[in-house]
Amino acid sequence: MLTLAGVPIGRPEDAPARLAAELASADVIAAEDTRRVRRLATALDVRLTARLVSYYDEVEARRAAELVNELRAGRNVLLVTDAGMPAISDPGYRLVAAAAAAGIRVTAVPGPSAVVTALAVSGLPTDRFCFEGFPPRKPGERERRFAELAADTRTQVFFESPRRLAATLQELRRSHGDDRAAVVCRELTKVHEEIRRGTLAELAEWADPANPVHPAGAPGASGGVRGEITLVVAGLDRAVARAAARDAAREARRAARWDARAVDRSGP
Template sequence: MTGNETSTAGTGPATGNLLLAAAPIGRPEDASARLRAALAGAEIIAAEDTRRLRRLAADLDVPIAAKVVAYHDHNERARAEELVGELLAGRDVLVITDAGLPGVSDPGYRLVRAAVAAGVPVTALPGPSAVTTALVVSGLPTDRFCFEGFPPRKPGERARALEALAAEPRTMVFFESPRRLDRTLADMAAAFGADRPAAVCRELTKTYEEVRRGPLGELADWADEHVRGEITIVVGGAPEPAGLSEPADLAAAVAAREEAGTPRKQAISEVAKANGLPKRTVYDAVVAARG
């Protein structure tokens, strides 16, 4: 870790440093020399799973002399206050999760916010990330991307969240449980279109790593089989709209489909997909036209 810094510009007592340490997402040998040194020299280690921390340390042949405390989703708020107290008392704290970088769909964000508010120096020990690893092996554009974490678990909430992303032009990265993968991919196909390119990355950097690429509709069919392991989904961004955009034109397109016998809800969905727009945009156009 770096040396102590003052909590304000040259005034006030010295505080400890908060270090966010990236852990390997698969193989222990991917750990950096800096991570080994940081674990060996830490004063306090806040670990998402203390058993997995000790297993990693054993794999790396690193002795742990630090005080080790559990820091996970269920105690994050209370533990953050306790750890800030340690930092303000001048002790360094290293945060490590089971895999990847703390704060990215893992505990860490609340502690960072509290440490920043308290004037505590915060730094990161960079390393593996499932987000960027999946992105670069997906074969999808990498120049602009966004990370959306885990989609909502409840079907209705998940469908609405994905629908709100239908027009997102950047490549999107998601985490998902293997138990919900088939349903999530089916919802993505419904929201983004069955032909939207995507990749399902399973067990990245591990022995049984697998990257399955294809249209969302095909991937949803494939995921009907039982899929195991850590899952990261990468979805291509929405293509540039090549069709209608004016509200009056969108409303007219919906009306034409209704006259042909298509139910209004389905007609709105079809027009939205055909023009690379969220269904809400088309719905609002229909409401405005009828008003």
């Protein structure tokens, strides 16, 4: 059986109760960073007897086939990443797909996720949301993605590098508007957790490393926001979206009428 295990995004004591038992009993543990899983096992007072193998982005495709062979041989494989749930913007998808295709049972140990944690504490609507992972690196792709999302009424959740956060907030200001509500969640559940709410314009100014004082209180020139970042952005107000849809439909009907008149005037 292949088991995906959610691991804490911050404090080891947030680990689900089943995680210690799964770590202790697995035959093979595939870990994004084997050093981290050893530290986690120590924190949970677990003695590892499993064979540890690395499973990170660069080796994911090749290692997935090897792990499926282990599963076919009757060994239980436990998959963990550095934090959160495997396969959610972390390695895991290819192994799950390969195991499912081979008819191998796949299950999970539910655990913490920065996506739903940030969404829950954001104070933004949670009834409909989309998770966009890390925004595209290439400027053209980012611009197109943000332009598409600007008209989406769902709350939007992103992961972002602290080095790119200021630039991303500025780009979102241009696509979504200065007044769109957003929340930056930094170091969720960790000692230096910070949840900063505001408009995109306010947050872009706050995150700008050129400001006299950056969020950690040191001179802005030394850098900007630090730590692991989850960004939550409000969707387009639904009343505004409905009004825009009505306007678009009205314009389409008007254009159709003009086209019909032009045909009538042209004659046979």
